[in-house]
Amino acid sequence: xxxxxxxxxxxxxLRRANLxxxxxxxxxxxxxxxxxxxxxxxxxxxxxxxxLGAKSAFLDYHGYPRVLCASVNEVVVxxxxxxxxxxxxxDIVGIDFGCFVDGFCGDSARTIPIGEVxxxxxxxxxxxxxxxxxxxxxxxxxxxxxxxxxxxxxxVEPLGFSVVRTFVGHGIGKKMHEDxxxxxxxxxxxxxxxxxxxxxxxxPMVNAGQPEVEVLEDGWTAVxxxxxxxxxxxxxxxxxxxxxxxxxxx
Ligand code: MF3
Ligand code: CO
Numbered sequence: 001x002x003x004x005x006x007x008x009x010x011x012x013x014l015r016r017a018n019l020x021x022x023x024x025x026x027x028x029x030x031x032x033x034x035x036x037x038x039x040x041x042x043x044x045x046x047x048x049x050x051x052l053g054a055k056s057a058f059l060d061y062h063g064y065p066r067v068l069c070a071s072v073n074e075v076v077v078x079x080x081x082x083x084x085x086x087x088x089x090x091d092i093v094g095i096d097f098g099c100f101v102d103g104f105c106g107d108s109a110r111t112i113p114i115g116e117v118x119x120x121x122x123x124x125x126x127x128x129x130x131x132x133x134x135x136x137x138x139x140x141x142x143x144x145x146x147x148x149x150x151x152x153x154x155x156v157e158p159l160g161f162s163v164v165r166t167f168v169g170h171g172i173g174k175k176m177h178e179d180x181x182x183x184x185x186x187x188x189x190x191x192x193x194x195x196x197x198x199x200x201x202x203x204p205m206v207n208a209g210q211p212e213v214e215v216l217e218d219g220w221t222a223v224x225x226x227x228x229x230x231x232x233x234x235x236x237x238x239x240x241x242x243x244x245x246x247x248x249x250x
Contacts, residue, residue, distance in 0.1 A: 002179055003171050003178060003179040003180050003192075003198060004171070004173050004174075004178060005195060005196070005197030005198060006173060006197045006198075006199050006238070007197065010104065010173070011197075011199065011238045011240070011245070011247070013101070013102055013103070013104040014104045014105070014106065014172070014173065014199055014236065014238065014247050015238075015245075015247045016101050016102065016104070016106075017054070017099060017100060017101040017102070017104045017105055017106035017247075018106035018107075018108065018236050018247035018248035019106070019247075019248075019250060020049075020052045020054045020099055020101050020106060021097055021098060021099055021106035021107065021108045021236075021248050022106075022108060022248050022249065022250045023048065023052060023250070024045050024048045024049055024052070024054075024097050024099070025095060025097055025108060025109075025110055026250070027044050027045070027047075027048045028041050028044050028045050028048075028068065028095050028097070029095065029110065029112055031044050032087065032093055032095070032112040032114060033087065033114065033115075034087055034088050034089045034114055034115050035086065035087065035088075036086070036087050037081075037082065037083050037084070037085055037086045037087070038068075038070035038072065038079065038081040038082055038085045038087070038093070039081045039082055039083040039085070041068060041070050041081060041093075041095065042066045042067060042068040042070065042081035045067050045068040045097055046066075046067045046068075049067060049099055052099075052101075053101070054099040054100060054101045055099060055100040055101075056098070056099055056100075057098030057099050057100055057105050057106075057107065057176045058096075058097070058098055061176070064078075064080075064220065065080060066080060066081045067097070067099075068081055068095060068096070068097055069094070069095070069096040069097075069109075070085070070093055070094070070095055070096075071093065071094035071095075071096070071221075071222075071230070071232065072085060072087070072091055072092070072093050072094075073091055073092060073229055073230075074223045074224045074227045074228060074229060074230060075094070075221055075222065075223050075230065076094075076164055076167070076205050076207070076213050076222045076223060076224060076230040076232065077094065077096065077109075077167055077205060077222050077232055078096075078215075078220040078221060078222050079094070079220075079221055080218060080220055080221060087114045088114065088115070089114055089115025089116050089117075090114065090115060090116060090117055090118065090121070091113075091114040091115075091117075092111055092112065092113055092114065092117060092121060092124075092125060092229060092231065093111065093112050093114060094109055094110070094111045094112075094230070094231065094232040095109060095110055095111075095112060096108075096109035096232065096234065097109070098176055103174055104173065104174060105172055105173065105174065105175065105176045106172075106236055106247065106248055107172055107176055107201045107234060107236050107248070108201075108234050108235055108236060108248035109203060109232050109233055109234035110233055110234075111125050111128065111129075111231040111232055111233060113125060120208070121208075121229060123159070124161060124206065124208050124229055124231050125231050127155065127156050127159050127161055127206060127231075128156065128161075128204055128205075128206040128231035128232065128233050129231075129233050130155060131151065131152040131155040131156050131184075131204045131206065131233075132152070132202060132203075132204050132233045132234070132235060134151040134152070134155050135148045135149075135151040135152050135184075135202050135204065136202065136235060136237050136244050136246060137151070137244065138151050138194075139194065139200065139202075139237050139238075139239045139243070139244035140194065140239065140243050140244065141194055141195055141196045141239060141240075141241065142193065142194065143193075143194045144188075144189055144190055144191045144192065144193055144194065145180060145182065145186070145190075145191035145192040145193075145194065146183075146186030146187050146188065146189070146190040146191035147186070147188055147189065147191075147194075148169075148182060148184075148186070148200070148202060149163075149182070149183045149184050149185045149186030150185070150186045150187060150188045152184040152185065152204045152206075153184065153185040153186070156204070156206045161206050161207060161208060162206070162207045162209065162210055162211035163184045163185045163204065163205070163206060163207075163211060164184065164205035164206070164207060164211055164213055164230070165183065165184075165185060165211055166212075166213050166222070167203075167205055167213075167222065168181045168182055168183045168184065168203075169181070169182030169183075169184070169200060169201050169202045169203040169234070170182055170200070170201050171198070171199065171200055171201070172199055172200065172201045172236050173199060176201075180192055180200075182200050182201070182202055182203075184203070184204045184205065184206075194239050195239065196239060196240055196241050197238075197239065197240075198238075198239045199236060199237065199238045199239070199247070200236070200237050200239070201234055201235070201236045201237075202234065202235060202237055203232060203233065203234035203235075204232070204233060204234075205230060205231070205232045206230065206231050206232075207224050207226075207228050207229070207230045208224075208228040208229040208230070209224060209226040209227075209228025209229075210224070210225060210226045210228065212224070212225040212226070213225060234248075235247075235248045235249060236248045
């Protein structure tokens with residue numbers, strides 16, 4: 001246990017890794033159209049990653065087989081790209097990508113609507129993105145870790161959505177997963193005091209139905225137990241004297 005506080009120089013390196021992540025996500029997002037398979041999306045990510053001279057953070061991580069996670073509809077996170085998972089209008093896809101540049105890790109995710117989605121689906125996406133923005137605003141020295149989770153929970157629950165508890169955000173640095181774990185729920189004013197130099201990957205996973213998830217036979221794909229839709233957004237955020245700096249936003 002124990003977290004690392006990053007120097008300005010290290011934060012600059014984390015910025016570079018996260019800008020590469022953002023560029024890869026942009027390339028993948030542009031290809032999120034009806035008819036594209038999640039395998040196609042992975043190939044785009046892999047190509048862009050190599051072009052940028054970055055190293056995948058996901059490939060071979062505990063045996064994960066690809067560079068991208070592509071999580072369609074009821075898949076919460078860790079959807080493995082497949083040729084037979086083809087996007088169609090009305091779907092949503094969570095794209096999650098991480099890479100190393102110069103020994104430092106970037107990690108970010110977005111949920112993309114495919115073609116025309118229902119108003120309720122769009123509401124889930126918007127609420128999840130907004131909850132991340134509200135959580136980011138809490139990334140100020142002196143605040144507490146659970147202020148972040150509370151910001152997510154108190155935004156999405158009144159809208160009738162639920163917060164996934166099985167998976168959490170994390171510190172990030174020379175490793176993808178560092179302390180502290182960053183839950184998307186909590187009580188305001190509780191937990192670790194946020195300090196200048198802490199860098200967190202904040203990643204709300206929000207379900208349209210109940211919060212429970214289960215992992216499929218492949219050992220990775222996490223789906224909602226009730227098969228309701230799920231959305232996921234993630235940014236890597238540095239806590240600085242000047243407030244939050246979103247490293248994975250171009
Ligand atoms: N970005 C994710 C995370 O923050 C997913 C990584 S899972 C992996 O944990 F296996 F694909 F690496
Ligand atoms: Co992450």
